[in-house]
Amino acid sequence: MTWGLFQILMISFFHLIELSSQKETRFVYENFRSQDNLYLDGSATVLPSGLLQLTNALHHQMAHVFYKESIGLSSSKPLSFSTHFVCALVPQPGAEGGHGMAFVVSPSMDFSHAESTRYLGIFNVSKNGSPSSHVLAVELDTIWNPDFEDIDHNHVGIDVNSPLSVGIASASYYSDIKGKNESINLLIGNPLQVWVDYEGNMLNVSMAPCEVQKPSRPLLSQHINLSDIFPNRRLFVGFSAATGTAISYQYILSWSFSTSRGSLQRLDISRLPEVPHPRSEHKNLSPLFIVLLGFLAIMGLCTLTGMYIFRRSKYAEVTEAWEEEFGAHRFSYKSLYKATKGFNKDGFLGRGGFGEVYRGNLFSNREIAVKRMSHDGDQGVKQFVAEVVSMRCLKHRNLVPLLGYCRRKHEFLLVSEYMPNGSLDEHLFDYQKPVLSWPQRLVIVKGIASALCYLHTGADQVVLHRDIKASNIMLDADFNGRLGDFGMASFHDHGGFSDSTCAVGTIGYMAPDILHMGASTRTDVYAFGVFMVEVACGRRPVEPQLQLEKRILIEWVCDCWKRGSLLDATDPRLRGKFLSDEVEMVMKLGLLCSNTVPESRPTMEQVVLYLNKNLPLPDFSPYTVGISNHSSVLIDAASLVASRSWSAASSANNSP
Known part of the structure; x- marks a missing residue:
């Protein structure tokens, strides 16, 4: 009798251990005034109103926000989760808008290796498409990029280890009243609801305006085995966003998440914080101030005209027909000038047969080497074109990677990956x-x-x-x-x-x-x-x-x-x-x-x-x-x- 009781106790004990390993993760943020258990990185910040702002009006920035605790899914239990969040993408007045944002599932919160612009602060060139990335993302993309087979500049995509989406659709929602899909403009600036549900190896993505209930039909349904993507089930969930030369404000208003679809807490849409919109109209000005402003404008215009002519001459570039044919990446002279701190002698690496080489840092903290060559008639052009055209299509681990080029007045500039140990x-x-x-x-x-x-x-x-x-x-x-x-x-x-x-x-x-x-x-x-x-x-x-x-x-x-x-x-x-x-x-x-x-x-x-x-x-x-x-x-x-x-x-x- 005693031995039987002992067996029952041991079975119960191990069952409790198993249950604890399958502990459900569930949280809800009606706003973000309380930042408990949130990890913020890059430009991400919480505004006094409780809005979680990912990006602002600055170029080439990244933002990451993650729930600090891993969702800790059990190896004996199939992966499943549901999330519901409200977001807003607000363009600057008169602008077409910038790069988008994404809901992210990853075994790490460290995305310092990522690049901004088209990579949404998640991926980079070297790991693009690599299984070692271990990333699942649902992107709200507002830029059309043919390199990633985007269908338009207003779409939703499911990304697995790459910005090349495995599932993609123009932003829209199924109207249960009208019985058809209604399009949505992601950059309209109004709050939008997004649902992401994963269960039984099926990932469903739905979206709708705030005044509409969750549609009965998802926008995207994609069969994905997350166990293949995430062999380690210690995962983090959150958001990533980025800007490039194009910018927009990106906000998260509220967020609910659960590893059990049936226990996802509902968001109170009526209590959402207000989304700020940059002003485009001017306040009424007094006549005296207008006269003074006009005088200053004329004086400033003369000054700016002179500065513009000087700067245009300083950064003037040359474009020729062969560039369209070979299509290598072209850098602006201004960006290379800044990257090398004006070709400062402190960054001088050496002098070769065709010019001087300088060390530089791009905005993404990527170290580069810039070879600056003088224009020497037709022969100089031939040598420059030979190097650009040759290296554009050559890929080998023992070749110096050419990142791009620039041509300005009587100068040629070649940008390659920096080699820290020299020649x-x-x-x-x-x-x-x-x-x-x-x-x-x-x-x-x-x-x-x-x-x-x-x-x-x-x-x-x-x-x-x-x-x-x-x-x-x-x-x-x-x-x-x-x-x-x-x-x-x-x-x-x-x-x-x-x-x-x-x-x-x-x-x-x-x-x-x-x-x-x-x-x-x-x-x-x-x-x-x-x-x-x-x-x-x-x-x-x-x-x-x-x-x-x-x-x-x-x-x-x-x-x-x-x-x-x-x-x-x-x-x-x-x-x-x-x-x-x-x-x-x-x-x-x-x-x-x-x-x-x-x-x-x-x-x-x-x-x-x-x-x-x-x-x-x-x-x-x-x-x-x-x-x-x-x-x-x-x-x-x-x-x-x-x-x-x-x-x-x-x-x-x-x-x-």
Whole structure:
């Protein structure tokens, strides 16, 4: 009898534990004067009237409001919840309105990674569509964005891990009286009711004006398994909103939520706080004040006209037909000027062959690098267009991402992602910087090989970089190599040939065949070979100040190999901390790629296989034809560069 009683007590005990884990979450805010259990972030604030204001009249801001306690759904009980809230989206007088807002379900209240404008303060470019986002949102969107397949500028959408809605409909409600859908203008400024119900893997969204009861038919019904989106059932609910260049005021007037549909508390619509509307009319003014105002207006107009002319000249930009064809993102000069604090010397990163590079911060706290290039006639335009067009459609983890561009008067500006560890040549040749270990160098070499293989074979067209060298390799936060500076790039169809016969590049990296046949994938391979030897040896390709036998890096490495002491050429700063077979493989592969006979060079696909040890190196020696004797190559390259400089100077002197 005692044992039976004990069993009953234990069963009851575990049942109570199970019930406590399924505790219902329920709350209601008739207004927000009491902010208990609310987390406010960004521009979100509570007005004295009890209105919860998400955004105001400021550009590029985000707001988040969450109920602080997680709704804590049980793993043994199907997910379900219901919410009812009243909101208002109020445009500024005379404006078309801004970006919308959304009801959000997420395992975290931290959206510091999100972006404003079209991402509604929820998503960003890098995680757009990623299952790791773990976000469900019901958006009230007042901007038409074709990138996200929006149907209009006044719609409701269901978003799962992406602003590309899985369910979407123009804002409307089903009128039970008329038996049809009635459209709703989200930006009318009047309070609107929204219901979101989830039960049995079905998400229903309904909306209606405040004077109308909940419609019998939902606006959206979408089959969604939230268990797939949220493997961790510790979830938070709330709201997100954002503004961009377009703005509007976004308010939440009241809010009710429950994890049990039947126990959702009703909102008292009759007691809603009043929604403020920005005034567009002027108060009556006295005649004296009007006269004074008119005088000041004339004086101010003259001043403003002068300032406008000055500022327009300062920020004037140029637009050309090719921009419409290629459609890369264009930044305003003003935004880049502000991001770099007027191209302040404190943000100066360095000077390259085509201009100066500055560090900047965009309004979204995103760090950028801005390359500022001078207009140099048609050639300058070609180099600028080449870089924009090349990088617009190239996506590879070892390429520097191009974010956009700007053209102003006689300047070109390219905006790319900021690489916090600078360029590779700084770490190889600046003895003030920490020494790159051999594993780091090998990862960089493999990464650039992969990027170059992609340019030659993986992109829509064959892309010739034509200026591969250590100073054009950038290092990200994890010291991964990123190939950048596509100012000399050219491209052609697969199976075709480059129409670029102009020999360009940097002395020491220029293949001999480029002087006679122009650029090709083989000339890129040659430059990459020199680059590999440069990384292993920690020396520049040409150093005139050294002894004659050491001046040309490739020949010196060949001489070391001939003496049976190839490892003597290794960077002394490595202090022997490397795997000998890896260093020898990289040096020999570098010599093979920089063979003066073009047909003897491997393709970049083969180079990647060699580096990953998926293919053994072919048999060759330092005495193999084309491996050594690079002196004549450098002499020809130097002569070509000198003749190009003389021709450019003559053209400039003869130009009107």
